[in-house]
Amino acid sequence: MPWLSFDPLTGKTSTVCDNLVFPNGVCVTHDGRHLLVASTWACSILIFDLANMKAGPRIFLDGLPGYPDNINRSSDGGYWVALAGMRNPVIDLAMKHPELRRRMTKQVPPTNWLFGNLNVGGVLKINGGGRIIDALWDEAHGPLYMITSMREHEGGLYLGGVTNNRIGRLTLDGAVSDWIGPESYWGKP
Template structure:
């Protein structure tokens, strides 16, 4: 009897080892060198400035991932299910303003009053102002080396004064429609670390889309400099923020990083304490960045171990090397100096992905929260 039990146990152990070592996973990870995490020190010293956050109801919706004030003075918020909500600044008179059928992760407004949105499923969209609210696809592919390449994960967008539209395609490997949604696809891309993200430029006058920068590890938030000559781009998987010339075309983030920067692009902020997400221009020269998650020792320790990252993905999802929630947003200036840091170590408001600043408030964006967070400016000591 004991012998049978031991044989069965041995069989189970061998089966488990075979599964952990051989079961197919969707990623082909590469080794990379994670910078040593300095932790919450210096400008990022632990604080509680975000813990007093108040909430605005968004009804039965979730995930106010991007928030902006429209030309009409109303507050617009992109939520799950491809919906864009419109409401007063205090959350009253809330309505569903548009439905794209995908998942809008970012938007801006152009000179015609159109809402220019990046939909992670559909690509770059233009939504006419009321009452028409017609939705048109501006770009869902880009020509690369003579062939058409789909835009798989449109993520963030900004409209320049000359009408050009700059946006990020976070991953050429994992599109949310095919890989379990935006968060699941982002985790796969960052764990794999093939760095297939890119920054794109769309010219409305020609209808042409070009590559500004490629080889980014999950290209995320984007913002323009005050003079319109530079882009700030969050590279989530490398814990850093770039400053890139709007005139750059087909430059490689990997090559420029290895060279220490050049006239077209340079790393503005490196070794950040979390995974940077949305970038939004604020007031008085501030540029806000949210951290979807804090750094995690498990993820950094596995950076140079591609095989073990495959093994990790064969475990139940709850055991993947994804850090717990930690509320954290920062503001920096165009010189790369940190000018504000707000934290909530409890992580009660999940994925603090960005900040929208008005004269009275800071609205806190989130990929999964069931409410929209906000903080009075005086509470943030700005």
């Protein structure tokens, strides 16, 4: 799948990188020098050097236990990663064998293979070096599932998902109580 960039000043669209596996959430690193990109079906986080985008991505974190959706900064210099669901061995196999994937999409209803384990959502906490330091999971059939977004704000972690009709909030022990996520990206108004 290509990753495109639109320049509003020129009105032109260009291809930044091609052949990515479901690029999804993006986050500029705390130092502003790199871009983190969730590769959902590859269960990995890619990192791009903003000063040399033509070099393409490197693997920042691989072998995730679920499907990463969005990434956001945390108050301690790390990052939060929303997981839409737990890994499914059938999807892992299908991602390695395109012909199998094509046959399955034509012959098997998606609810029988594609959506397995999407009833358990989670959030990973990773440090600035790309190491998982915490994992928060919802229970099967819990109040939040298929978590696709999260944002730390003033000591809490807010959680949501495209199939949820509610927003969850967790109080974070040790988080900076006056830290506001958007201000870390854009500065104070």
